[in-house]
Each structure stands twice: as C-alpha cells, then as structure tokens.
Amino acid sequence: MGLLDTIRAVFGTSAEAGATRDADPEDLFGMSTAYVTMEADLGFRSVEAAALCFSGVDSTDFAETVEDVEAILGAGGEETGTEFQIRKDSHGWEWVVLRDDDPEDLVTSVHFAADEFIERGYGSRLLAAVFGFESEGDRVYWIYSFRRGAYYPFAPRRGKERNNQLEFKLQSVLDGELGVEDDESYWYPMWPDTAGGHPWE
Amino acid sequence: MEWKPDWGLRGRMVLTMFLLFALYLVFVGVLFRTNSFIFLPLMGLFVLAQFFFSDRLALYSMGAKEVSEDEYPELHATVSRLSQQADLPKPTVAVADSKVPNAFAAGRSQKKATVCVTTELLRTLDRDELDGVLAHELAHVKNRDVMVMTIASFLSTVAFMIVRMGFWFGGGRNRQGGGIIVAIVASLVVWVVSFFLIRALSRYREFAADRGGALITGQPSALASALLKIDGRMDRVPKEDLREQSEMNAFFILPVKGGAITKLFSTHPSTEKRVDRLRDLEREMETR
Numbered sequence: 001m002g003l004l005d006t007i008r009a010v011f012g013t014s015a016e017a018g019a020t021r022d023a024d025p026e027d028l029f030g031m032s033t034a035y036v037t038m039e040a041d042l043g044f045r046s047v048e049a050a051a052l053c054f055s056g057v058d059s060t061d062f063a064e065t066v067e068d069v070e071a072i073l074g075a076g077g078e079e080t081g082t083e084f085q086i087r088k089d090s091h092g093w094e095w096v097v098l099r100d101d102d103p104e105d106l107v108t109s110v111h112f113a114a115d116e117f118i119e120r121g122y123g124s125r126l127l128a129a130v131f132g133f134e135s136e137g138d139r140v141y142w143i144y145s146f147r148r149g150a151y152y153p154f155a156p157r158r159g160k161e162r163n164n165q166l167e168f169k170l171q172s173v174l175d176g177e178l179g180v181e182d183d184e185s186y187w188y189p190m191w192p193d194t195a196g197g198h199p200w201e
Numbered sequence: 202m203e204w205k206p207d208w209g210l211r212g213r214m215v216l217t218m219f220l221l222f223a224l225y226l227v228f229v230g231v232l233f234r235t236n237s238f239i240f241l242p243l244m245g246l247f248v249l250a251q252f253f254f255s256d257r258l259a260l261y262s263m264g265a266k267e268v269s270e271d272e273y274p275e276l277h278a279t280v281s282r283l284s285q286q287a288d289l290p291k292p293t294v295a296v297a298d299s300k301v302p303n304a305f306a307a308g309r310s311q312k313k314a315t316v317c318v319t320t321e322l323l324r325t326l327d328r329d330e331l332d333g334v335l336a337h338e339l340a341h342v343k344n345r346d347v348m349v350m351t352i353a354s355f356l357s358t359v360a361f362m363i364v365r366m367g368f369w370f371g372g373g374r375n376r377q378g379g380g381i382i383v384a385i386v387a388s389l390v391v392w393v394v395s396f397f398l399i400r401a402l403s404r405y406r407e408f409a410a411d412r413g414g415a416l417i418t419g420q421p422s423a424l425a426s427a428l429l430k431i432d433g434r435m436d437r438v439p440k441e442d443l444r445e446q447s448e449m450n451a452f453f454i455l456p457v458k459g460g461a462i463t464k465l466f467s468t469h470p471s472t473e474k475r476v477d478r479l480r481d482l483e484r485e486m487e488t489r
Contacts, residue, residue, distance in 0.1 A: 010214075010349070019288075055282070058420040059486045060487065061487075160274070188281050
C-alpha cells in the first residue's frame with residue numbers, strides 16, 4: 001500500500017478514484033500480433049467478432065457520446081466493412097459489438113470507439129474489450145481490462161465453469177506479447193447471457 | 202469523468218481523525234504515567250483477532266452464508282461487474298435470510314472482502330437499485346472502511362475495557378495509590394468523547410461510500426431511490442428483529458432504527474441528507 005493509497009484511505013476517496021480513473025488504450029494494438037500468435041502457435045482462429053463493454057452514465061451528455069461513437073463506427077465501417085451494433089445485456093451493461101473477418105480491422109474499430117469515449121471524458125466508464133477465438137469447439141477470449149490496463153484470458157466451459165488449464169496455457173504463451181494481468185483475482189469472468197454464446201450475446 | 206472533489210467532507214473527516222488522534226495521544230500519556238500501560242498489548246491482541254475474524258463474525262451474527270454462482274447467478278454477475286468498474290477483486294458473495302432489507306460489507310482487506318445482502322433486499326429492490334446498494338458496499342471495501350474504523354476505535358475499546366475492569370476490581374481496595382483511579386477516570390472521559398468522534402467519522406465514511414458507489418454505477422439516483430425504499434420498509438418490520446441486528450449497525454447500508462436515537466449517536470447520516478447529496482451528484486453529472 002503506497003503513500004497515495006494511504007492518503008486515499010484516510011480521506012475515504014479510494015472508491016471515487018478507482019471508479020473515475022481514466023483509461024489508456026494504447027495497449028489495445030498489441031492484440032493485432034496476438035491474433036497471429038493465437039493462430040500460428042495455438043491453432044485458435046478469430047471468431048470474426050470483438051466487443052467493447054462499457055457501463056452507462058445517467059446523463060444526456062453520455063447518450064450523445066454513444067451516438068457519436070455510432071457515427072464514427074458508421075463512417076469507419078464504410079471503409080473497412082466492419083459491422084457494428086450497440087446493445088444492452090441482461091445485467092444492464094452495454095456493448096459495442098463489432099464484426100469483421102479481418103482481425104486488424106476489429107482491433108482498429110475497438111480502438112476508435114474506445115478513443116471516442118476517452119476524448120469525451122468517459123474513459124473511466126470503459127470496462128473491457130473482448131476478443132474471441134475458437135478451435136475445435138473450444139472458445140477462448142482475451143479480455144483487455146481498461147481499469148487494470150492489462151489483458152487476461154477467459155476460457156468458459158458449460159455450466160459457468162472455467163477451463164483454468166487452458167487459461168494458464170494462453171497466459172504463458174502470450175505473456176510478453178500482451179501485458180497480461182498477473183494477479184488472477186482480477187481475471188473476472190464475463191459469462192454470456194445464453195449458454196454457448198459470446199460474452200456480448 | 203471529472204468530478205468536483207467534496208472538500209467539505211474530506212475536511213471534516215480529517216478534523217475528526219485529528220481530534221481522535223490528539224485524544225488518544227493524551228490517553229496513552231496518562232496510561233504511561235499511571236503505569237497502566239500493560240492493557241495495551243493485551244487489548245491489541247484481542248482487537249487484532251477481532252479484525253482477522255471480522256468477516257466471519259459479521260456473517261455469523263447475521264446468519265448469512267456464502268452463496269455460489271449457481272445459486273445466485275444474477276447477484277454474482279452484478280457483483281463481478283461492479284467490482285470490475287471499481288477496480289477491486291471480486292469479493293465473496295453472501296446472502297442472509299432476513300425480513301429486513303439490508304446489505305453490508307465485511308472483511309479486513311480488499312482481497313478478503315465479503316459483500317452480504319438479505320433476501321428481503323433482493324425482493325424489495327429493482328435491478329438498478331440493487332446495483333446502487335452493491336456499489337455502495339464495494340465502495341466501503343475499496344475505501345478500506347473496516348480497517349479505518351478498527352484503527353480509529355482501537356484505543357476507544359481499550360478505554361472501555363479499562364472502565365469496565367475498573368468497576369469490577371476498583372471498589373475500595375487501592376494498593377497503587379491514586380494512579381489507577383486516574384487511569385479509570387481518564388478512560389471514562391476518553392471513551393465518551395471518542396464514542397461521538399467515531400460515530401461522526403462513521404457518518405462521514407457513509408457519505409464517502411455513497412459518493413464512491415454513485416460514481417461506480419454512474420447512477421446516483423438509483424442509490425437514492427434504494428435508500429428511500431429501504432428506509433420506508435424499515436419502519437414496518439417488527440421490533441425483535443431490529444434489536445437482534447443492532448450490533449451489526451456500523452456496517453449496514455442503513456442503520457436499524459431503535460426509537461429516538463439522536464443524530465450524534467447514529468452511525469449513519471439521515472436518509473434525507475444522503476438522498477440530498479446524491480441528488481447534488483446527479484445534477485453535477487447532468488450539467489458538467
């Protein structure tokens with residue numbers, strides 16, 4: 001516990017600081033090469049979709065920001081062919097879902113959307129960027145946590161079980177290429193609403 | 202998001218802590234002068250044990266038990282995502298079977314935290330309101346309130362124990378001269394004064410957790426409406442239940458009411474004041 005943490009504990013402002021700290025999405029670009037490694041070394045191909053998860057704010061300005069994100073993705077989509085959709089899941093969290101067969105475009109679009117939130121002062125509302133992979137029926141995800149500024153693997157199995165072995169394998173192979181969260185207590189699961197779906201479905 | 206920090210709240214919190222610290226400093230001085238210092242390490246061990254088992258004690262006294270993801274998938278998902286937003290490891294989730302709608306956070310550190318809700322709370326609140334309450338509890342965890350309050354009340358507990366022991370052993374016999382009497386009287390004064398300071402600090406920590414919680418969910422109004430709902434329900438539940446639960450008051454989202462408690466005695470600010478402040482936050486969010 002550092003000095004700043006101690007001061008925040010005394011003031012009772014740690015929660016405030018943690019919830020409103022801004023995000024720095026530069027690390028997102030690391031995902032481009034990770035797509036290559038995932039396929040070449042592990043045989044996991046892109047599911048041709050990725051998503052950005054954010055928690056909304058109850059204000060008009062935020063609603064306008066979301067509209068601007070849509071406009072940006074719409075304009076970008078004309079060039080790259082990336083399709084997008086904004087939806088709310090059953091837990092009340094919102095998603096920008098992107099579909100494209102080129103992983104490079106997925107990463108760029110996620111970055112564009114994230115950047116817009118940050119520009120408008122809502123970087124702290126970004127929770128995660130989720131990139132999906134599959135191989136012979138196994139689905140795995142690399143999740144970039146904006147709060148932690150690090151990636152972690154998520155390998156869901158049926159019945160809300162996680163394939164920890166596979167997660168650790170992904171960690172050991174991709175560590176160094178991606179900044180992987182080394183404290184596993186921050187590897188939050190992101191269960192899909194429907195069994196067998198993606199976290200954003 | 203950029204937020205105006207609440208300097209008034211911070212100022213009051215630091216002033217309270219400073220007064221407590223000054224009071225304790227004098228108290229320790231008196232203990233030294235009267236050779237009653239022996240109490241400190243003894244009590245230290247006791248409080249340390251309490252601190253380490255605080256989560257289990259809290260759950261036990263509420264009759265709460267840990268629940269798995271299979272039993273309460275919704276609750277787990279919500280806690281998990283709110284912790285993500287608050288940048289906390291996911292705490293243990295517990296549910297207490299109770300007719301009082303309430304929630305509390307326990308545990309000595311962020312990694313050992315438990316968040317508990319009552320079955321009635323789950324029945325009473327809608328999803329946004331539950332988010333608000335859970336975020337408030339996570340803000341307590343993030344702000345390390347269990348640790349802060351344990352440290353703040355350590356010497357107060359010592360003073361209380363000395364006063365109590367004084368009543369047991371002090372009657373008449375007095376081998377050490379007036380020293381022990383001085384220590385007992387000083388302890389009584391320290392205990393009474395620190396009691397009010399600690400209660401004030403507790404109320405400020407509640408305001409801070411309300412703020413933190415509202416910023417985690419981004420919806421101050423949801424917590425406000427949950428508070429109003431819980432407050433309304435509290436008055437209608439039977440008294441026996443209330444008295445049983447009063448020992449847990451300090452960590453509840455809303456204190457259980459026990460008749461005419463004056464403002465100075467309460468661990469929580471009035472719902473009215475909390476709702477007012479949440480409305481201010483809501484306004485700030487809309488007009489920034």
